[in-house]
Amino acid sequence: MTAPPAPPAPLVVGPLTRTDFVRYQGASGDFNPLHHDETFARAAGYEAPLAVGMFNAGLLASYATDWLGAEAVRRFRIRFRNRVWPGDTVTCTGVLVRQYEQDGSLLADVELTCITQEGVVAVQAWATFERGQA
């Protein structure tokens, strides 16, 4: 079986701005004010609007599909681990976990990690891509 291409260079995004969060919120339809309204965020006990978890997950998804192809994704599972704030810079990386055959298809499982400049894991994801017929 053909090995998948090596993971691309990490996707580094930042320093993140409130504009990045707002752009994602407009695109996704999630208008939770915690992610853009300073007054609201502070009243809720936060120091600043925090990044949308699904924004960071979306960065990981872009890293993964730019690597292995958007048409080939079959599963994408996300776990939100830690908060991300304006001013943080996040880095998305991935590794191939295994490649295997299942029901006549060649599948590749990858593990993806989005960390902050402090090395804190913000979001983890596990994805399966179809690499063709076995």
Added chain:
Amino acid sequence: MANPAARGAVGEPFTVDIERGKIREFAFATRSASPAYWDDERPVVPPTFLTTQMFWESWAGEASNPWHVVELDQQRGMHAEQEYVFYGPPPRAGDRLTAQSRIGDVYSKQGSRGTLTFAVMITEYRDESGRLVAEARLTGVEAAPPAGRS
């Protein structure tokens, strides 16, 4: 406090049109470098794009979204996990899908800072022939009160 009786609650089916411009906007916001989102007439959706079901759900009305039946505390509710499964290539621009959500498990776990209550909502997406093309699983958790950045 989450309502365990929410398990099994089913929403009304609602329409989700997969739009090219929305895909492009989403790919741009999530920093994809793939030219397919800009050049292709009918690109497939990015892996987390179906989160945009929120637009369609809110247009369809509250009966389409059984999540509110769970009654997670708004102050302590958080998104814990999210999963998308695609039964073949993901949907593409121009597809019209029918989505329907249901509440799966509602359960509690003992965490280091007290009891955590989890709830799962599953949304199924079918194409015009009725074939199941994708599934989304949202896991929410009622967590401890927020702590600011220290």
